[in-house]
Every structure is written in C-alpha cells, then in structure tokens.
Amino acid sequence: MQIGQFRVFTFLLLSSMLIFLPVKYAMANGFSVSDSVTNNILMSQDKIRVVTLFQGATDSVIALGLVPVGVVDSWGEKPIYDYLSHVLKSVPHVGLETQPNIEAIMMLKPDLIIGAKSRHEKIHDQLSQIAPTVMTDNVYDFKASLDLTAKALSEEFKGKQVWKHFQERIENLRDGIEKSETSWPLTASVLNIRADHLRLYLQQSFSGAVLKEVGFKFPLPNKTGWGVKLKTKEALPSVNADVFFIILHSSDPAVRQNYNAWRSHPLWQILDAPKHKQVHKVDRVAWLLSGGILGANLMLDQLYQIYTIPRFGR
Amino acid sequence: MSLLYRNTAFKWGVLLLSIGCLIFALMGSIAFGQYAIPIKHVWTAFWAFDPQSIDHIIIRTTRLSRAVVACLVGSALAVSGVLMQALTRNPLASPSIFGVNAGAVFSIVLFSTFFSATSLNTFVLLAFLGASIAGLLVYGLGSVGKDGLSPIRIVLSGAAITALFMAFTQGILVMGQEGLDSVLFWVAGSVSGRDLDMVSPLIPLFLMGITLAMLAAPHINILLSGDDIAKGLGQNILFIKVLLSVLIVGLAGGSVALGGNIGFIGLIVPHMVRPIVGYDHKWLIPISALWGATLLLCADLISRFAIMPEEVPIGVTTALLGAPLFIYLARRGRKHG
Amino acid sequence: MDKVFSVRNRLLSFSMAIRSVWSCLIVAACFVSIILFSLCLGEQFISLPRVLIALSGHGDQDVQFVVGTLRLPRVLMAAMVGAALASSGLVLQSMIRNPLASPDIIGITGGASAAAVCFLSFFSVTLGIIWLPVFAIAGALIAALLIYGLAWNNGVTSMRLILVGIGVSSAMGAITTFVIAASPLSTSITAYIWLTGSVYGTDWNDVEALFPWLFVSWLLALFLARRVNTQELGDQIATGLGVSMQRLRLVLLFLSVIMAAPAIAYAGAIGFVGLIAPHIARCFVTRSFAILLPVSALTGACLVMLSDLFGRLLFQPLDIPAGVFVSAIGAPFFIYLLYRQRF
Numbered sequence: 001m002q003i004g005q006f007r008v009f010t011f012l013l014l015s016s017m018l019i020f021l022p023v024k025y026a027m028a029n030g031f032s033v034s035d036s037v038t039n040n041i042l043m044s045q046d047k048i049r050v051v052t053l054f055q056g057a058t059d060s061v062i063a064l065g066l067v068p069v070g071v072v073d074s075w076g077e078k079p080i081y082d083y084l085s086h087v088l089k090s091v092p093h094v095g096l097e098t099q100p101n102i103e104a105i106m107m108l109k110p111d112l113i114i115g116a117k118s119r120h121e122k123i124h125d126q127l128s129q130i131a132p133t134v135m136t137d138n139v140y141d142f143k144a145s146l147d148l149t150a151k152a153l154s155e156e157f158k159g160k161q162v163w164k165h166f167q168e169r170i171e172n173l174r175d176g177i178e179k180s181e182t183s184w185p186l187t188a189s190v191l192n193i194r195a196d197h198l199r200l201y202l203q204q205s206f207s208g209a210v211l212k213e214v215g216f217k218f219p220l221p222n223k224t225g226w227g228v229k230l231k232t233k234e235a236l237p238s239v240n241a242d243v244f245f246i247i248l249h250s251s252d253p254a255v256r257q258n259y260n261a262w263r264s265h266p267l268w269q270i271l272d273a274p275k276h277k278q279v280h281k282v283d284r285v286a287w288l289l290s291g292g293i294l295g296a297n298l299m300l301d302q303l304y305q306i307y308t309i310p311r312f313g314r
Numbered sequence: 315m316s317l318l319y320r321n322t323a324f325k326w327g328v329l330l331l332s333i334g335c336l337i338f339a340l341m342g343s344i345a346f347g348q349y350a351i352p353i354k355h356v357w358t359a360f361w362a363f364d365p366q367s368i369d370h371i372i373i374r375t376t377r378l379s380r381a382v383v384a385c386l387v388g389s390a391l392a393v394s395g396v397l398m399q400a401l402t403r404n405p406l407a408s409p410s411i412f413g414v415n416a417g418a419v420f421s422i423v424l425f426s427t428f429f430s431a432t433s434l435n436t437f438v439l440l441a442f443l444g445a446s447i448a449g450l451l452v453y454g455l456g457s458v459g460k461d462g463l464s465p466i467r468i469v470l471s472g473a474a475i476t477a478l479f480m481a482f483t484q485g486i487l488v489m490g491q492e493g494l495d496s497v498l499f500w501v502a503g504s505v506s507g508r509d510l511d512m513v514s515p516l517i518p519l520f521l522m523g524i525t526l527a528m529l530a531a532p533h534i535n536i537l538l539s540g541d542d543i544a545k546g547l548g549q550n551i552l553f554i555k556v557l558l559s560v561l562i563v564g565l566a567g568g569s570v571a572l573g574g575n576i577g578f579i580g581l582i583v584p585h586m587v588r589p590i591v592g593y594d595h596k597w598l599i600p601i602s603a604l605w606g607a608t609l610l611l612c613a614d615l616i617s618r619f620a621i622m623p624e625e626v627p628i629g630v631t632t633a634l635l636g637a638p639l640f641i642y643l644a645r646r647g648r649k650h651g
Numbered sequence: 652m653d654k655v656f657s658v659r660n661r662l663l664s665f666s667m668a669i670r671s672v673w674s675c676l677i678v679a680a681c682f683v684s685i686i687l688f689s690l691c692l693g694e695q696f697i698s699l700p701r702v703l704i705a706l707s708g709h710g711d712q713d714v715q716f717v718v719g720t721l722r723l724p725r726v727l728m729a730a731m732v733g734a735a736l737a738s739s740g741l742v743l744q745s746m747i748r749n750p751l752a753s754p755d756i757i758g759i760t761g762g763a764s765a766a767a768v769c770f771l772s773f774f775s776v777t778l779g780i781i782w783l784p785v786f787a788i789a790g791a792l793i794a795a796l797l798i799y800g801l802a803w804n805n806g807v808t809s810m811r812l813i814l815v816g817i818g819v820s821s822a823m824g825a826i827t828t829f830v831i832a833a834s835p836l837s838t839s840i841t842a843y844i845w846l847t848g849s850v851y852g853t854d855w856n857d858v859e860a861l862f863p864w865l866f867v868s869w870l871l872a873l874f875l876a877r878r879v880n881t882q883e884l885g886d887q888i889a890t891g892l893g894v895s896m897q898r899l900r901l902v903l904l905f906l907s908v909i910m911a912a913p914a915i916a917y918a919g920a921i922g923f924v925g926l927i928a929p930h931i932a933r934c935f936v937t938r939s940f941a942i943l944l945p946v947s948a949l950t951g952a953c954l955v956m957l958s959d960l961f962g963r964l965l966f967q968p969l970d971i972p973a974g975v976f977v978s979a980i981g982a983p984f985f986i987y988l989l990y991r992q993r994f
Contacts (some may be wrong), residue, residue: 099851101968103694121780122852196499231625232506233376234348266371470751481922481978484847502828633825637818644814
C-alpha cells in the first residue's frame with residue numbers, strides 16, 4: 001500500500017503544480033491598447049489597405065474617406081448595412097465580428113488591422129503577425145473608434161474635422177429642439193422591441209451616448225450600464241419619459257405581435273410619451289447596430305426629421 | 315406518522331389545507347409586484363371592476379394571467395413528476411431530468427427559428443412532439459443492454475438525452491446569433507408575458523390531463539407493486555403504461571409550451587407530499603397538483619423581486635431552490651425505492 | 652482465443668489481442684490523415700508537399716504562417732481536447748461501470764461553464780481574456796470537490812455520485828443561465844460561443860499550457876489500467892482481489908477531472924466527446940482499459956478535429972464553433988449505436 005499512497009501523493013502534487021501553467025502564461029501576456037497604437041502609426045498613404053473587424057471601425061474608416069479592403073459581416077441587413085453598401089459593394093468579407101477568419105484576413109495582405117479588445121483580444125498576437133494591429137476597448141464607443149482609426153491612419157486632422165462637424169450638428173439640433181419644446185431638457189426612452197421582451201437603452205449604449213450629447217435625460221437615473229431588459233409590463237412606469245424612440249428588432253411577426261401587446265396595455269397608455277403622442281419609430285441600423293460616427297449622423301438626421309428642424313450640414 | 319396514512323379524515327384535512335395554501339399564494343402573487351397596488355384594490359378588482367382604474371387593469375391582465383400560468387404549469391409539472399416516478403418506479407424521475415423538457419424546448423426552438431411559428435397552440439403541439447421523442451429516446455436508451463431498465467441507467471440516459479437536446483438548442487442559438495434572447499426565454503423559463511385570452515383555451519386541456527391522471531390513480535397504485543403482480547391482478551399493463559406516458563408527455567410538453575424549461579418542480583413536489591399522504595395516488599395526485607402550483611407561485615414571487623426592475627428567469631429560481639433539495643435526497647439514499 | 656501481444660517487464664505487464672492492435676493502428680492512421688487534411692484545407696488550399704515543407708521551416712513565409720501559426724496549433728488543440736475529453740469519459744464510464752456516464756454529468760462542465768461565464772461577464776474587462784482558462788479550471792475543480800464532498804456519506808457509491816453530480820450540474824447550469832441573462836450585451840454572444848465549444852484563435856501558448864496536463868494524466872491512467880480492469884468486476888470481487896475501492900474511486904474521479912477540466916477551459920464546454928468516443932472505441936477493440944484508452948483518445952481527437960474542419964469549411968468565410976458539429980456528428984452516431992444495441 002505504500003507505493004500506492006506515494007503514487008497518489010505525487011499525482012496530487014503534480015496536478016496542483018500544473019495549475020500554475022495557465023497562470024504563468026496569463027501574467028506574461030497582457031497588453032495595453034495605448035501601446036499598440038503608438039507602435040502602429042503609419043505614414044499616410046493613398047492606397048492603404050485596412051481590414052476592419054467590427055462595425056464601428058468600418059464606419060470610422062469610411063467616415064475618414066478611405067475604403068477598407070476587408071470587412072466583417074453586419075448584424076442586420078446582411079451582409080452589409082444599406083447606408084454603407086454602395087461604398088463597400090465589392091469589398092470581400094472576412095467572417096463574423098465575433099470570429100473573423102484569420103486566414104481570409106491574411107489573404108487580403110492588409111497594411112493595418114483595426115479590431116476591438118472586447119471581441120478580438122485573443123487573436124491579437126496572430127493578427128499582429130499579419131499586419132500592424134490596433135484595438136479599441138469596446139465596440140460601442142464611437143468617439144474612441146473614430147479617434148483610434150484617425151490616429152492609426154495618420155488622418156488625425158480629418159478625424160477632428162469629422163468630429164467637429166458632428167458636434168456642430170448636435171449644437172444646432174439642440175438649439176432647434178430647445179426652441180420648439182418648452183420643457184427642455186426632455187427625458188427619452190430608447191426601447192428595443194424584441195420577440196418576447198423589451199430593452200431600454202441608457203447612457204452607456206450607442207444611442208444613449210448620442211442622445212446624451214444632444215442633451216436628453218434618461219429614466220432610471222441611478223442605473224449605470226447599457227440598459228435594462230423589461231420582461232413584465234409592470235416595469236413600464238419605471239421607464240416613463242417625455243419621448244419614446246422605438247426600435248423594432250426585426251421583421252419577425254413575433255416582434256410586431258409583442259409590440260402591439262405592449263402598446264395596447266393600459267400602463268403604456270398612461271405614460272407621458274404615448275399620452276402626448278411622442279412615440280417615434282426609428283431605424284434599427286442607425287440607432288443600434290452601426291456603432292460608428294456615420295451611423296450617429298444618421299441618428300441625428302432622424303432626430304432632425306422628428307422635431308421638424310431644417311437639416312443642418314448634410 | 316405512517317398510521318395517519320390510513321386516516322381518511324387526515325387526508326381530507328391535508329387536501330383542504332393545500333387548497334388554502336394555494337389560495338393564499340394566489341392572492342400574494344396577484345397582490346405583490348413591481349407596481350405597488352394597495353390590497354383593497356386587489357379585492358375591488360374582482361368584485362367592483364372599474365375599467366378606468368389602472369390598478370384594476372393590471373391585476374386583471376398582467377397579474378392574473380401570470381398567476382394562472384404559474385398554477386397551470388406548476389400543477390402540470392408536479393403531476394407529471396408523480397406519474398413519472400410511478401411509471402419508472404424511480405423516486406428521482408422528473409420531466410427535466412429525463413430530457414422530456416429538453417426535447418420539448420428543442421423542437422420549439424427549432425421550428426420557431428426556421429419556420430417562424432408564433433401561435434401558442436403551435437407551440438403546444440411542437441412541445442408535445444419534442445417531448446415524446448425525447449421520452450422514447452430515454453426509455454429506449456435506458457432499456458438496452460444486459461441489465462434492462464435499472465434506475466441508474468435511466469438516470470444516465472436521461473442526462474445524456476438532455477445534454478443532446480440542449481447541445482442542439484445551443485447550436486441553433488450560435489448559428490442564428492440574432493435570436494439569442496428569445497431562445498433564452500425557452501431555455502430558462504418564464505411565466506409572464508402570456509395573455510389570458512391566449513392561455514384560456516389551454517386551461518381545459520390541462521384540467522383534463524390532471525383529471526385523467528386522478529381517474530387512473532387506482533391503476534397506478536396497483537402498477538406500483540410490480541409488473542408481475544399487476545398482471546396477475548388482471549391489469550392491462552401495456553395500456554396503463556402507454557396512457558401514463560401520454561399523460562406525462564402531454565402535461566410536461568404543455569408546461570414547456572406555456573412557460574419554457576422549468577425544472578425540479580416535478581421532482582420535489584412528490585417528495586414533499588409523499589411523506590404526508592403516502593403512496594395512494596388518489597390523494598397523491600391532487601395534493602401534488604395543488605402544491606406544485608403553490609410552489610411555482612412562490613418561486614415566481616421570488617423571481618420578480620430579486621433583481622428589480624429585471625426578473626430572474628423562473629427556471630433559474632426553481633433550479634437554485636430545487637438542486638440542494640435534490641442533492642439532499644440523493645445523499646439520504648433511496649428510502650422510497 | 653485471439654492471438655495476443657504481450658509485454659512483460661518490471662514496470663509494465665499487459666497483453667492485448669492482435670486484432671485490437673490492428674484497430675489501434677488503423678485509428679492512429681486516421682488520426683494522422685485527419686491532421687494532414689486539416690492542415691491542407693482552409694480558406695486557401697495548400698497542397699500536402701507544401702504543408703510538409705512549411706512544417707519543416709522552409710518555403711513561402713505566408714504558407715508557413717498559415718500552416719504553422721494558424722492551422723497547426725488549432726488542429727493540435729482540437730486533437731488534445733478531443734483526446735482529453737474522451738479519456739476522461741472513458742475513466743468515468745469504467746469507474747461508474749455504466750457506458751452512459753460522461754464528464755458533463757459529473758458536473759465538471761457545469762462548474763467550468765459557470766466560472767467562465769462569470770469571468771466573461773464581470774472580469775474580462777479588467778483582467779484580460781487570457782485569465783479565462785484559469786477561472787474555468789478553478790471552477791471545474793471546485794465543482795468536482797463539491798460533488799465528491801456532497802456525495803460522501805461513509806464512502807461514495809456510483810449512484811450517489813451521479814445523482815449529486817446531476818444536482819450540482821443543474822445548479823451550475825442555473826447560475827450560468829442567470830449570469831448570461833444579467834450580463835452586459837456584448838459578452839453574452841462570447842459566452843454562448845464558449846458554452847458551445849470552439850478552438851478558434853488557438854495559439855502556441857495554449858497548446859503548450861494544455862499538453863503537460865494531458866501527458867501526466869495519461870501516464871497515470873496507464874499505470875492504473877490494471878486496477879481499473881479489476882474494479883469493473885464489481886465492488887466485492889475487486890476488494891477481494893486487493894483493490895481499495897474508495898481510494899481508487901477518488902483517484903479515478905480526480906483523474907477524470909484533471910483530464911477534462913483543462914480541455915474545457917481552453918476549448919469551451921464541448922459536449923458529447925466524453926460520451927461518444929469511448930463507445931465508438933469499444934466497437935473496435937476489446938474492453939481492456941489499457942487498449943481502450945489510446946483508442947478512445949484517438950477517436951475523440953478525430954471527432955473534434957473533424958468538427959473543427961467542418962466548422963471552418965462549410966460556411967466560408969464564417970467560422971462555426973466546433974462544438975456545433977460535435978453534437979451534430981455525435982448525436983446520430985449515438986442513436987445509431989443505440990439502435991445496434993452495442994453496449
């Protein structure tokens with residue numbers, strides 16, 4: 001029995017030592033976003049070959065006047081959003097945003113790859129071996145995406161111009177709404193209608209961030225994060241706001257059915273926005289999926305339309 | 315305690331007490347929720363309905379439908395569990411552990427992803443289909459081999475089939491990344507979001523199933539003593555077994571169609587009730603039904619308040635409540651085996 | 652009686668049927684050919700000679716990159732994960748004496764999934780994705796300890812172990828679902844892909860981290876082979892033959908966890924390999940553990956590699972997680988085996 005005990009003991013000892021292997025690799029291999037940008041600034045070239053691995057990056061590259069040589073599939077209106085389709089008509093796709101095909105990227109021989117840490121951290125090393133790679137922290141912060149893209153393409157001046165133009169439009173829009181709406185600032189609820197529940201988007205979401213810049217306020221002031229999922233109609237009073245922006249998640253009949261069910265409920269009808277007929281349907285791609293500055297501009301276009309303010313700047 | 319089994323008056327007492335508890339839980343479920351409603355409005359909502367009052371409308375639409383669904387699903391799952399434990403003579407049988415729920419979920423997810431089905435009746439049929447296939451697979455898988463249908467074998471085959479269908483459901487999720495959340499509803503369970511007019515056609519079906527089970531109770535009692543004895547006593551075993559299987563699949567499938575994958579109710583409730591009323595299914599079935607409904611109503615209350623304004627999927631609550639109980643029973647050994 | 656091939660020395664002493672040895676060699680040949688196939692096929696087809704040249708470190712830089720950095724680690728990871736899960740399943744099936752056991756049932760997958768999903772939802776922003784395997788392994792080990800501890804009631808019987816395992820798995824599954832439902836949007840897709848199982852994005856670090864686990868545990872499994880064979884005869888006979896059942900059960904359970912946990916940690920919760928691969932192996936060889944182990948491992952490896960290959964090829968340029976195809980291939984096979992009543 002002594003040999004057996006010895007064996008068991010060695011075995012347990014060895015296995016507990018093995019757990020240190022992944023820890024060792026973890027500690028040796030972190031990286032930071034700022035490092036990757038400073039190492040990868042390229043001289044501005046007319047025909048620079050960029051591959052973008054998330055929607056916001058695709059949007060930002062096009063906003064800066066360039067066309068990527070490879071993009072990932074869009075989340076809706078597949079394979080690429082309508083507002084970008086004329087620019088990206090003949091551009092090949094490299095797979096999904098969540099799992100882009102690295103071989104396909106390599107075959108395009110890019111000069112620069114733009115990704116997002118939250119999605120592509122794992123493949124950063126492999127991508128760096130193909131081409132200089134930069135990554136944003138997340139996919140929804142469209143200002144950060146624009147800044148990073150501009151810096152990496154050495155188009156910082158252009159980037160600042162694009163942003164300045166956007167800011168001017170926001171100022172103009174805010175003035176216009178303030179003039180026509182007496183009770184500014186208004187609260188806004190961005191509601192995404194899905195097949196079996198609703199989602200309310202707050203400040204840390206894409207549309208929330210844009211609305212915040214314009215000056216809208218949000219319900220649930222103590223809540224941080226992207227938003228909440230609403231499963232029961234009893235939660236409606238907590239999302240009360242002066243205006244509702246409705247995004248229908250898809251053309252699935254279940255979504256329509258769900259929307260009608262929520263709309264016809266008495267709790268909906270006593271809320272401020274439905275009472276004052278301030279419920280507006282908005283475009284899913286611009287408000288939810290684009291993640292980039294061009295999409296944000298489209299959002300502003302729709303807001304101009306909703307508040308019947310003469311369009312500025314586009 | 316065992317002497318009390320024979321005392322019919324005691325069992326009537328338990329039955330009445332169970333009905334009382336259910337009514338209490340029902341009232342609690344209707345009275346409490348995210349939107350605070352004074353108790354007296356709850357009362358007047360039913361006796362003096364005012365169509366202009368928001369409180370009354372909430373009570374009669376959202377809260378009531380939720381309570382009704384919870385009652386139906388809870389009782390159906392509990393009765394399904396009782397029948398399953400009788401049929402397999404295995405005290406650890408339940409629709410969620412034996413893959414019946416998983417099969418129902420899979421067929422619903424499959425069809426709603428590729429064929430865009432939305433009507434509740436379609437779901438019930440799909441659930442029934444999926445549940446039957448899963449049940450057959452588990453039974454088949456458990457019976458082959460040299461030892462036949464032993465308890466450990468059927469538990470393992472149930473787990474294997476559950477894993478199978480869950481993996482398929484997962485696969486569909488990943489391939490169609492858009493529909494992540496609607497599928498989550500089915501996988502995790504929820505009793506809200508159903509309109510009463512959608513649900514009411516199904517109420518008679520559920521009641522019929524439970525009534526049939528109660529009518530079959532004497533036969534189930536005989537079946538429990540073993541196949542040979544039952545045959546000797548003149549029972550048509552095959553017919554009874556098929557009937558029970560159909561009832562199990564129907565009740566479990568219907569529950570999944572209404573509320574998604576809710577586990578452990580079918581397991582726990584019979585174990586709670588049996589020590590009190592014994593093995594006589596004439597009492598076991600109705601009292602289990604009542605307690606199943608009560609338990610699910612309580613779980614729903616917890617789900618509502620844990621992370622306001624969001625809700626915990628009710629399948630999660632029942633699993634977190636039921637798993638420790640299940641483990642406790644497993645540790646104790648199979649006293650009822 | 653079959654012709655046998657035997658080895659007898661101070662360390663090892665075993666014999667196996669010639670037929671089994673042939674089957675083993677054939678499976679090994681399949682294994683190697685699938686590896687080569689996987690290296691050749693992909694977004695661009697690279698012919699076999701060029702693959703071999705690239706592997707030896709010469710030739711076109713691009714081809715070397717594709718073969719050496721992209722495809723080879725991924726294929727090796729798929730092979731190791733498949734082998735590890737299959738071995739883990741085999742060990743469990745022998746210990747429980749039931750061919751329907753698998754690492755998923757014993758709660759390992761559940762514990763790893765819950766830990767991984769918690770990490771992805773709450774810590775991945777602060778810590779970096781490279782810590783995911785650590786969390787997953789820790790989760791699996793904790794779950795395994797919990798299950799063993801809860802199943803202990805003056806010793807552990809297989810029945811109690813399975814039941815407690817199912818209970819703990821259900822609780823872990825509930826936690827996983829809850830965390831996914833409550834997590835920020837962008838991580839829920841990542842979590843789902845992890846739960847399905849994928850070897851996408853594997854690099855050499857991962858392969859190097861996983862290999863030692865497997866090597867050590869396989870060695871140990873081979874050393875224990877004779878005892879495993881003996882305990883299949885039943886508790887009483889085995890005790891009579893000098894095998895300490897409680898200790899063996901603990902060691903085997905731990906062995907199974909040690910094999911499965913890192914595999915799941917690096918590739919996600921791939922299911923079914925642990926269940927199916929030993930079954931397929933049993934069709935080819937005798938029931939002796941010493942020969943079943945390598946054949947199951949190779950079969951499991953082939954299964955996962957094939958699944959990954961399909962995932963890469965079928966919907967180009969999309970990269971479907973391997974776990975989807977493991978279920979798709981494994982399940983019909985399982986039902987076919989059921990039909991043929993092959994256990």
